[in-house]
Amino acid sequence: MLETIKLTKRFNGHVAVNELNLAIQPGEVFALLGPNGAGKTTTINLLLGFLAPDAGEARVNGASVVDDPIAARRHIAYIPEQVMLYPRFTGVENLDYFSTLGGRRHTRGELLGLLQRAGLPAEAADRHVGTYSKGMRQKVGIALALATEAKALLLDEPTSGLDPAASHEFSLLLRKLAGQGVAILMATHDLFRAREDATRIGILLDGKLAGDYATNDIKHLDLEKLYLKHLRA
Amino acid sequence: MILAIARKEFLDAWRDGRFRIAAVVVVVLLGVALLLAWQQVQRTRAEHAAAATLERENWLNQGEKNSHSAAHYGVYVFKPVPPLAIFDRGLEPFVGTTVYLEAHRQNQAAFLPAQDATAMRRFGELTAATGLQLLTPLLVVLLTFGALAGERERGTLRQVLSLGVRPRDLVLGKALGLGLVLAALLLPVALFSAVALAQLPGGDAGGSWVRLAWLGGAYALYLAAILAVCLAVSAVASTARAALATLLVCWAANAVLAPRLGGDLAQRVLPTPKLAEFEAAMHKAVQEGLDGHSPRQQQLQEFAQETLKKHGKTRLEELPFNFNGLVMLESERLAGKVFDHHFGRLWDRLESQDRLVTWAGLAAPLLGLRSASMALAGTDFTQHRHFSVAAEQHRRDFVRVLNEDLMNSTAGGHHGGVADRSLWEKLPAFRYDPPTTAHALRAATPGLMVLFLWAAGAWTALLLVAPRLKPN
Numbered sequence: 106m107l108e109t110i111k112l113t114k115r116f117n118g119h120v121a122v123n124e125l126n127l128a129i130q131p132g133e134v135f136a137l138l139g140p141n142g143a144g145k146t147t148t149i150n151l152l153l154g155f156l157a158p159d160a161g162e163a164r165v166n167g168a169s170v171v172d173d174p175i176a177a178r179r180h181i182a183y184i185p186e187q188v189m190l191y192p193r194f195t196g197v198e199n200l201d202y203f204s205t206l207g208g209r210r211h212t213r214g215e216l217l218g219l220l221q222r223a224g225l226p227a228e229a230a231d232r233h234v235g236t237y238s239k240g241m242r243q244k245v246g247i248a249l250a251l252a253t254e255a256k257a258l259l260l261d262e263p264t265s266g267l268d269p270a271a272s273h274e275f276s277l278l279l280r281k282l283a284g285q286g287v288a289i290l291m292a293t294h295d296l297f298r299a300r301e302d303a304t305r306i307g308i309l310l311d312g313k314l315a316g317d318y319a320t321n322d323i324k325h326l327d328l329e330k331l332y333l334k335h336l337r338a
Numbered sequence: 339m340i341l342a343i344a345r346k347e348f349l350d351a352w353r354d355g356r357f358r359i360a361a362v363v364v365v366v367l368l369g370v371a372l373l374l375a376w377q378q379v380q381r382t383r384a385e386h387a388a389a390a391t392l393e394r395e396n397w398l399n400q401g402e403k404n405s406h407s408a409a410h411y412g413v414y415v416f417k418p419v420p421p422l423a424i425f426d427r428g429l430e431p432f433v434g435t436t437v438y439l440e441a442h443r444q445n446q447a448a449f450l451p452a453q454d455a456t457a458m459r460r461f462g463e464l465t466a467a468t469g470l471q472l473l474t475p476l477l478v479v480l481l482t483f484g485a486l487a488g489e490r491e492r493g494t495l496r497q498v499l500s501l502g503v504r505p506r507d508l509v510l511g512k513a514l515g516l517g518l519v520l521a522a523l524l525l526p527v528a529l530f531s532a533v534a535l536a537q538l539p540g541g542d543a544g545g546s547w548v549r550l551a552w553l554g555g556a557y558a559l560y561l562a563a564i565l566a567v568c569l570a571v572s573a574v575a576s577t578a579r580a581a582l583a584t585l586l587v588c589w590a591a592n593a594v595l596a597p598r599l600g601g602d603l604a605q606r607v608l609p610t611p612k613l614a615e616f617e618a619a620m621h622k623a624v625q626e627g628l629d630g631h632s633p634r635q636q637q638l639q640e641f642a643q644e645t646l647k648k649h650g651k652t653r654l655e656e657l658p659f660n661f662n663g664l665v666m667l668e669s670e671r672l673a674g675k676v677f678d679h680h681f682g683r684l685w686d687r688l689e690s691q692d693r694l695v696t697w698a699g700l701a702a703p704l705l706g707l708r709s710a711s712m713a714l715a716g717t718d719f720t721q722h723r724h725f726s727v728a729a730e731q732h733r734r735d736f737v738r739v740l741n742e743d744l745m746n747s748t749a750g751g752h753h754g755g756v757a758d759r760s761l762w763e764k765l766p767a768f769r770y771d772p773p774t775t776a777h778a779l780r781a782a783t784p785g786l787m788v789l790f791l792w793a794a795g796a797w798t799a800l801l802l803v804a805p806r807l808k809p810n
Contacts, residue, residue, distance in 0.1 A: 153500050155809050178502035189493035191346070193353040205342040207501040253501065 106131050106180075106288035107152065107257050111161035114147055114312070121147040123312035124161065127290075129305075131256070134279060134289040136303035136320075138296065138332060144312035145292035149259050152290070153183060166256050179208060182250030186262040188242040192235035196220060199234055200248050207253035216252070223248035224274055240271035247278045250287070258282060260291040264298050276302045300328050308335045339503065343511025344518060351481060351519045361523050364477050368469040368527045375424040375465055376534045383539075386416040386435070390767070398762050405740040405747070405757040406666060412440035415732065415768035417447065417725050420716030421541045422549055424534050426467035428717025437726070439733035439768075441740075442670070444677040447726060466531060467711050470557055471704055472593045474524070475564045479585040481519065482568035485512050486807065488578040496809040505807035509800060513569055520561060528554060545775030549714045552779065552786075556710045559789040563703055566796035573803045596702030603698060604691035616684060623676045634672070641668050663745025670737055677730070685723050692719055699788040706788025713782035716772060720781040724773045732768050739765055 107129040114122040122144045129135045137145050150156040152163050154174030163170045165177040190199045197216050204211055211219070220230050223244040234242065243263060250258050260279075264272040272295075279302050283289055293299055299306050300320060306328065308316040315335045323331065351357055393414050400411055417435045434447025486509070489495035498508060535541040535550060568585055575581035611619070625634050645664065646652060654661040692709065699706030712718035740761075747755040 155496070155499070175502045175504055178500060181500060181502075183497070183500035185493065185496065187493065189497050191350060191494065193350055194346075202342065202346050203497065203501060206339065206498060206503050259500075 108164045113160035129288045131286040134303045136299035136306045137292045139309035143309040180256040182255035183259045184246040188246035190234040197230045204252035219248045258289045340511040344515035347515025371464045372466045402756045402758045405743040409441035409740040421546045422715035426711045426715035428712035433722045437729040483582040484578040486572040487575040487581040506804040509804040553714045559793045560707045563792040563796040566800040570800045570803045592702045600695040600698045604694045620680045666741040696784045703792040706785045710782040710785030
């Protein structure tokens with residue numbers, strides 16, 4: 106579903122992503138761990154087609170992000186660290202607008218249902234999103250992924266800044282989406298969440314995949330040790 | 339997709355309280371400007387009508403006198419105020435409204451409304467036209483500077499583009515939505531203009547409705563160009579603040595700098611003589627002939643000899659008519675040639691200056707719009723010239739009738755006899771048919787072309803910039 110083949114990106118001679126090979130299947134949650142500057146966000150930008158690779162290729166559901174970025178994006182839902190919405194619109198209006206842009210029209214009842222599935226309190230749906238907490242905005246992002254029936258979900262530090270309860274709630278939603286066959290790539294610093302939510306964990310260092318592990322094979326403590334070992338290496 | 343984006347932009351703008359306040363201020367200002375101009379046109383027309391009636395009475399009741407003295411007594415004629423002066427007063431405040439017609443002289447229009455204005459006038463007169471030309475672009479800037487740059491800064495652009503929206507569709511949707519906001523805003527102004535025109539006595543004269551429709555088209559082109567430029571700047575600017583700063587500089591260059599520079603450029607490239615120099619040159623040409631080698635006295639002496647020869651007489655007193663009247667006719671004919679030459683050259687030069695300023699509009703669209711707007715409203719120089727020519731023609735006809743009467747008046751010797759009211763009544767009051775809509779459209783064509791080129795260029799630039807829209 107999400108695939109990168111020898112994907113490479115350089116900025117002024119500095120290699121941000123270095124011949125990265127990834128293959129994330131439907132239903133998989135792939136957590137991409139790595140320190141700041143490791144190339145996590147660049148990888149996501151390459152998969153979104155916001156950056157052109159210098160070498161290699163990236164595909165979403167078979168569509169090349171370079172040759173046909175629009176078609177590739179049609180299969181993607183993207184949830185950044187802060188889901189940005191239009192503050193003069195309500196939650197349901199934002200969802201309506203974004204899902205229409207994503208090619209899916211829904212009735213108001215359906216939109217309210219989607220927001221409810223994403224865990225947004227019913228009373229909040231008709232409130233202007235200017236009053237929303239970060240967690241509520243992330244839920245609108247999840248509702249959008251549901252609304253557009255995305256086949257792949259790209260998450261960039263999605264739980265950063267969320268309180269533990271909101272973070273846990275978000276994890277449950279992710280697992281639900283994965284259970285529906287969505288391929289998920291999550292860039293994060295959060296080892297705990299990565300261990301909890303992901304089916305596979307990749308450690309990215311200097312744009313290269315330094316390790317790729319099945320989550321079932323490692324415990325929390327092992328992950329931390331493994332991560333630090335890679336950092337020191 | 340484009341419609342969904344347009345709808346969202348429309349709602350977002352309406353829900354922005356700051357924009358609503360700015361919009362109300364602009365609409366109220368334009369409405370007040372229209373109302374005041376409507377009252378002013380009504381007042382000026384009433385004053386002109388009363389003055390014309392009084393003038394006619396004075397002419398008819400001037401008593402018995404020599405017909406040439408009546409030609410010197412003269413008459414005043416008044417320039418009709420075009421109906422669309424309620425929208426754009428153009429040059430009206432700066433060119434005269436009244437012409438004094440008398441023997442031997444072609445006078446320029448006098449009594450400039452600007453002369454009666456207070457010192458505040460130097461800050462400009464607010465008409466619906468100036469409001470639309472200067473304030474509405476400012477409103478477009480405020481409406482659009484953050485349309486793309488602001489979304490980029492907030493991160494919503496990234497969110498939108500991640501959904502597979504084509505950047506060109508996004509830009510077009512925004513342009514459509516913001517264009518609709520502007521249209522909704524200006525609709526009351528358009529309706530108010532139409533009502534004001536309909537309520538103006540004779541408001542439908544001279545193809546006013548057709549002209550108003552063209553004016554609507556000209557302003558739509560102008561605002562469409564401004565909208566496209568603003569969106570293009572917002573698309574490429576790194577931040578909304580940078581977009582705003584750039585657009586404000588562009589606005590000032592277009593609204594403040596360009597008109598001054600355009601005027602200065604025209605005067606430098608195509609200078610016009612000072613009034614005193616112009617009148618001195620014309621007086622000299624009347625005395626010495628257009629070639630400078632045909633003194634008037636010599637020409638008239640030759641004319642007398644030719645006349646005597648033609649009638650087979652040796653003395654002027656033997657002619658079967660008053661030779662003094664014939665000399666007056668000949669003198670007017672010769673002076674008319676000089677006036678046509680000098681005024682023709684001056685007016686051609688002024689029209690050339692206007693054309694130069696209009697084409698300078700390729701650098702600042704306001705110059706093109708002003709030219710088209712004045713031409714369509716009937717308040718530009720070509721239409722003032724049309725009136726001046728008509729007034730001069732009336733002067734020549736009226737002086738000719740009086741001189742012919744003098745020529746045929748053999749009583750009273752050299753100075754002729756005395757004429758009375760029966761002769762004064764033979765001279766009709768001045769009647770003026772303003773230029774047709776076709777004339778106005780011809781005059782407006784360069785300005786409309788400038789606006790069309792601007793709109794086409796700005797939209798092409800926007801469509802070229804759109805695919806390069808960066809989410810970060």
